[in-house]
Amino acid sequence: xxxxxxxxxxxxxxxxxxxxxxxxxxxxxxxxxxxxxxxxxxxxxxxxxxxxxxxxxxxxxxxxxxxxxxxxxxxxxxxxxxxxxxxxxxxxxxxxxxxxxxxxxxxxxxxxxxxxxxxxxxxxxxxxxxxxxxxxxxxxxxxxxxxxxxxxxxxxxxxxxxxxxxxxxxxxxxxxxxxxxxxxxxxxxxxxxxxxxxxxxxxxxxxxxxxxxxxxxxxxxxxxxxxxxxxxxxxxxxxxxxxxxxxxxxxxxxxxxxxxxxxxxxxxxxxxxxxxxxxxxxxxxxxxxxxxxxxxxxxxxxxxxxxxxxxxxxxxxxxxxxxxxxxxxxxxxxxxxx
Ligand code: NAI
Ligand code: MG
Numbered sequence: 530x531x532x533x534x535x536x537x538x539x540x541x542x543x544x545x546x547x548x549x550x551x552x553x554x555x556x557x558x559x560x561x562x563x564x565x566x567x568x569x570x571x572x573x574x575x576x577x578x579x580x581x582x583x584x585x586x587x588x589x590x591x592x593x594x595x596x597x598x599x600x601x602x603x604x605x606x607x608x609x610x611x612x613x614x615x616x617x618x619x620x621x622x623x624x625x626x627x628x629x630x631x632x633x634x635x636x637x638x639x640x641x642x643x644x645x646x647x648x649x650x651x652x653x654x655x656x657x658x659x660x661x662x663x664x665x666x667x668x669x670x671x672x673x674x675x676x677x678x679x680x681x682x683x684x685x686x687x688x689x690x691x692x693x694x695x696x697x698x699x700x701x702x703x704x705x706x707x708x709x710x711x712x713x714x715x716x717x718x719x720x721x722x723x724x725x726x727x728x729x730x731x732x733x734x735x736x737x738x739x740x741x742x743x744x745x746x747x748x749x750x751x752x753x754x755x756x757x758x759x760x761x762x763x764x765x766x767x768x769x770x771x772x773x774x775x776x777x778x779x780x781x782x783x784x785x786x787x788x789x790x791x792x793x794x795x796x797x798x799x800x801x802x803x804x805x806x807x808x809x810x811x812x813x814x815x816x817x818x819x820x821x822x823x824x825x826x827x828x829x830x831x832x833x834x835x836x837x838x839x840x841x842x843x844x845x846x847x848x849x850x851x852x853x854x855x856x857x858x859x860x861x862x863x864x865x866x867x
Pocket of ligand 2: 765766769
């Protein structure tokens with residue numbers, strides 16, 4: 530496996546070290562190339578993502594990313610110039626975010642019940658494409674537009690991926706989340722696509738919810754969800770709710786995928802660089818290790834992915850909640866278990 534590693538800023542390098550510890554244990558022929566990208570490089574050199582680096586990244590099987598960001602960098606620079614650029618250049622049209630409540634993990638919900646959902650969020654369209662503009666800025670007549678772009682091709686491929694994932698899970702259930710009653714143009718495209726693609730997956734039962742209703746059910750009845758498919762913006766928001774109810778930021782994993790396999794996927798914990806705890810060795814690397822499991826699964830290494838997931842499940846169920854997390858100790862335990 531040829532893996533590109535972007536450890537990034539803050540706690541990024543700390544959690545990535547542990548992720549690689551676990552990955553190296555289950556993939557003996559692991560070859561890593563490290564890339565210095567992120568806030569630190571930008572502050573030093575003004576560079577975000579040189580074209581030569583992007584070309585090299587394309588030549589790998591996958592990318593493991595820690596976190597990018599620093600309070601000293603104005604907002605938008607790293608997001609647009611590095612993170613979103615990678616997503617668009619590598620055609621990461623699937624943003625995959627599982628949310629599972631593990632035994633031993635406390636949910637903020639009083640009676641959460643079992644939660645095990647997989648959110649499939651569209652990653653390259655919707656309101657995030659930069660299709661908009663500003664007129665008469667800083668005047669009382671300022672006009673700002675941010676147009677949501679939805680293509681039949683783009684919706685079909687992410688819906689198909691979601692159905693494929695649903696078919697492979699025991700419950701075989703898929704929920705489309707949108708706002709079809711108000712966003713009627715895009716909503717109709719999404720609904721019709723789910724109906725058409727769904728005809729090829731008769732074993733999957735399909736539900737639909739408006740995003741506002743879904744936001745309530747994520748809190749009141751999260752156990753109802755199995756696989757979810759939704760657009761870029763709704764997915765961004767509801768996946769954070771799902772992460773919160775299943776134990777929060779130290780556990781939330783994600784994968785940015787090109788489902789066709791043409792470009793390498795990028796796998797990363799959902800959290801940021803956490804400057805408040807960076808350098809202290811107390812960041813939980815579990816979200817990164819769970820992202821490693823998504824990476825293994827995407828590359829067809831299902832057995833290894835299951836080992837890593839089982840190691841995390843065991844570790845979480847046996848942790849002493851009184852003991853503070855030590856980054857390297859968690860990594861050592863998970864590497865030994867996997
Ligand atoms: P953050 O996720 O870095 O931190 C939020 C809170 O969660 C902090 O109190 C932090 O200590 C805690 N936390 C985060 N990860 C943790 C872990 N593994 N274990 C234990 N505690 C953890 O979000 P914040 O503070 O809003 O952003 C900090 C920087 O990260 C900013 O520059 C932001 O732009 C960037 N960021 C980068 C992301 C990425 O690389 N994809 C995603 C989110 C934020
Ligand atoms: Mg988000």
